[in-house]
Amino acid sequence: LGTRECYEEILKLDPNQPDAILFLARAKTKDGLYQESLDLLGRIKPTASNIALLNLEKGENYFALGKNKEALAALQSAHKVLPDNPRVSILLGEINFKLKKYQTASDHFKNAYEKQQNDFRLLLKTSYTYKMAKQSQKALDILVKYKSNFYDSKQVDKEIGLLKFFMGDTASARSILETCVNIKPPDSSVFMVLGDIYASAGDKE
Numbered sequence: 001l002g003t004r005e006c007y008e009e010i011l012k013l014d015p016n017q018p019d020a021i022l023f024l025a026r027a028k029t030k031d032g033l034y035q036e037s038l039d040l041l042g043r044i045k046p047t048a049s050n051i052a053l054l055n056l057e058k059g060e061n062y063f064a065l066g067k068n069k070e071a072l073a074a075l076q077s078a079h080k081v082l083p084d085n086p087r088v089s090i091l092l093g094e095i096n097f098k099l100k101k102y103q104t105a106s107d108h109f110k111n112a113y114e115k116q117q118n119d120f121r122l123l124l125k126t127s128y129t130y131k132m133a134k135q136s137q138k139a140l141d142i143l144v145k146y147k148s149n150f151y152d153s154k155q156v157d158k159e160i161g162l163l164k165f166f167m168g169d170t171a172s173a174r175s176i177l178e179t180c181v182n183i184k185p186p187d188s189s190v191f192m193v194l195g196d197i198y199a200s201a202g203d204k205e
Helices: 003-013 018-030 034-041 051-064 068-081 086-098 102-113 120-132 136-149 154-166 170-177 188-201
Strands: none
Touching: 003 018, 018 034, 018 051, 034 051, 051 068, 051 086, 068 086, 086 102, 086 120, 102 120, 102 136, 120 136, 120 154, 136 154, 154 170, 154 188, 170 188
16 A cells, blocks of 8 residues: 555545645646646635646646646746745746746746755756846856855856856956866867867967
8 A cells, every 4th residue: 555545545434634635636647637636626625825836847747738828827826935946946937947937047046046955957047037037147147156066066167158258358268168068978069169269270280
């Protein structure tokens, strides 16, 4: 007998038990059964103590179903109550990114990253979204500020070097990227940018 089976038995005894419904709804979400999860969540009576969590769970499922309007409304409501919840902020970031609202998206990603600073992918996503919002300096600043959080800082150096090149600082980009040619796994963008820099400088070797 597993955890899911236990909660299913609870619902047989009490079909409206909110903790059991929530657990099974999350399991449905994890299995990719988003509409079934929403149907379950609809059985939980909203209260002042659970409405934010319900909106978070509903928002995640709406987003997965491509219902961005419904997802945005639910998650914005959740964010008012849970402003420091990184999961809410990440989902709001993803929705706004999809809607090409890059400034709003980058602010949400940054808010989430500050709560979980060991998330390398989230750091890169935040920086990239600032770049898409035409705020390259902010994109660079966040990489530099949090570089020390990561043992393999060469991966962050690579991103800094590529961004420096994008910003037109080829001298800094060259000096940084030349230290990144041996990173694993190899990244062709490092060699492409260095090749462009060398060609522009007239270096033949």
